Amino acid sequence: MLEGDTVTAQPQPSYESRLAYSFERTERLRKIGKALAYLILTAWAVMSLLPIYFTFIMSFDNLGKSLTMRDVRFWPLEPSLKNFRDLFQLDAPFWLEKRPVMRWFINSALVATIPTISNLIFDSMGGYALAKLKFPGRNLIFLSIVATMMIPGFVTFIPLYRMMHEYAWMDTYWALLFPGFAGVGGIFLMKQNIQTLPTSVLEAARIDACSEFKIYWRIVLPTAKPILAIIGITSFMGGWNSYFWPYLVSKSKKMLTLQAGLSSLMGAGISGMPPSLTDYGIVMAAAVIAAIPMIIVFFIFQKYVVQGITVGAVKG
Structure with a gap:
């Protein structure tokens, strides 16, 4: 260091600013964790409801005597109440x-x-x-x-x-x-x-x-x-x-x-x-x-x- 040079000290952040930064960081992490938790729970709820939904939809579809993955649809091709009529023997098979x-x-x-x-x-x-x-x-x-x-x-x-x-x-x-x-x-x-x-x-x-x-x-x-x-x-x-x-x-x-x-x-x-x-x-x-x-x-x-x-x- 040459004679005559001055050293400028970097200002240190105050305790309040450090506390505010720590609080903001914690709050940001909490929001991210909460969003991830909601996302996981929503995905889990949808996965749990899918079998119920497909059962309800397929009850109005004419599946016949075979059931494959092609029969699993989000909406029946020809919606009808035939399955319910057959179930209560209004037009029951033998x-x-x-x-x-x-x-x-x-x-x-x-x-x-x-x-x-x-x-x-x-x-x-x-x-x-x-x-x-x-x-x-x-x-x-x-x-x-x-x-x-x-x-x-x-x-x-x-x-x-x-x-x-x-x-x-x-x-x-x-x-x-x-x-x-x-x-x-x-x-x-x-x-x-x-x-x-x-x-x-x-x-x-x-x-x-x-x-x-x-x-x-x-x-x-x-x-x-x-x-x-x-x-x-x-x-x-x-x-x-x-x-x-x-x-x-x-x-x-x-x-x-x-x-x-x-x-x-x-x-x-x-x-x-x-x-x-x-x-x-x-x-x-x-x-x-x-x-x-x-x-x-x-x-x-x-x-x-x-x-x-x-x-x-x-x-x-």
């Missing part, structure tokens, strides 16, 4: 005549609605008794309920099957309905939810000469609507989608549920129908019919489901 789809639909409706109603009644009563009533063995009963929740459902099929056989309930509605009249999972959820209800409210109702049933009906049930909605939806969907148990206890095709009966439309070996006779358009129409009730029930009670999830997240 192989569908011995498969009463309307009877299967009614069976599924019964298996879904009656156990759902009984679940809502018995689960809420059991949860209220375990949460707010004092009686000998209450804790032991609750522990037994929790223990049974760890047993896989398929393990109970053999004793239930023997019970149905001993009671001569095979191929009857009793065999389809009885195993679903109450569920330990619903009792557990109701007990945990009702336990958060202040006991002072119930004591005040008892002082006002309210009976236990009136307390249960007027106070407990209205506060437990979100949990009741979750129990109702899961019970309904479980009953509507039941396949193995109805097929196990039904000796005749007329006692099958819709999900179990649909397998006989596929020529899957258990139906006795050659696979070459499978009309895939009718199968797609049946799948659409089977999905409609679950979609309707979910959208009707969606508000309560969201409330139940929120309550569970806060109180858990």
Whole structure:
């Protein structure tokens, strides 16, 4: 360095400017990450909805007895309701005549609605008794309920099957309905939810000469609507989608549920129908019919489901 030269110091950025730059950089990265997350979730949602969309579209197409990738279209070539007419036997082919789809639909409706109603009644009563009533063995009963929740459902099929056989309930509605009249999972959820209800409210109702049933009906049930909605939806969907148990206890095709009966439309070996006779358009129409009730029930009670999830997240 020559004599007389001056050194100019570079101004250092202030703490505030460095903090602002760091904040802007973090905010930019957060927005990029959020955009990528939305992009991935949107792509995942579209991929999940595509099979449902193609099933719906192909139910209005004349697929016949062959199904290839060329038949997967975004819009049917000749839209018609023929598959639905054939499904409900308005113009049924010969192989569908011995498969009463309307009877299967009614069976599924019964298996879904009656156990759902009984679940809502018995689960809420059991949860209220375990949460707010004092009686000998209450804790032991609750522990037994929790223990049974760890047993896989398929393990109970053999004793239930023997019970149905001993009671001569095979191929009857009793065999389809009885195993679903109450569920330990619903009792557990109701007990945990009702336990958060202040006991002072119930004591005040008892002082006002309210009976236990009136307390249960007027106070407990209205506060437990979100949990009741979750129990109702899961019970309904479980009953509507039941396949193995109805097929196990039904000796005749007329006692099958819709999900179990649909397998006989596929020529899957258990139906006795050659696979070459499978009309895939009718199968797609049946799948659409089977999905409609679950979609309707979910959208009707969606508000309560969201409330139940929120309550569970806060109180858990």
